[in-house]
Amino acid sequence: GQNIDQPTEMTATEGAIVQINCTYQTSGFNGLFWYQQHAGEAPTFLSYNVLDGLEEKGRFSSFLSRSKGYSYLLLKELQMKDSASYLCAVMDSNYQLIWGAGTKLIIKP
């Protein structure tokens, strides 16, 4: 079966760095997405990785290792507004998104 695993909840301090991991097993691979979702709102796109390596976009970076079925989202200089759920999703061979359960990130002052 297809499976996406990510931690349920993480806590970090304002100004610090946090890494959210995601491992996956899917039927085919057409890229991995990270989305941010604030409570009561729809997800917003953060990043897309289809090749191995690190993609940096401002305070957020995303890494992919296809051979290991592994990705992480790195958030630097954490701000209180970064408190949200972070969803990892993999696009399978049918171009369908397989979603992880999300990681709730709590930022403390």
Add this chain to the structure above:
Amino acid sequence: GAVVSQHPSRVICKSGTSVKIECRSLDFQATTMFWYRQFPKQSLMLMATSNEGSKATYEQGVEKDKFLINHASLTLSTLTVTSAHPEDSSFYICSAGPFNRDFSYEQYFGPGTRLTVT
């Protein structure tokens, strides 16, 4: 970027009634739209894939006679929850895509509709 709207944003209805949710792509044509449901503290669950001009494809366990999907135009898809029950209370989100823009297969999400059935 591509904009997807949903209406209404919130709706409260009585048990046994039907509710229609609209999903519109505002600045692009969406041949494919997706309908998701999300219960509190859970991830998105794909309900169905809606293709313009054809019948929707429902995921296993989703009742197609209860959740009616119509994708009559390239900019509008509707989800009708028929004979709603309290257990249908959830956050319903639509999205359009994927779009291969700059080698990024991105889906664009609507803002979601909070349905409460009393």
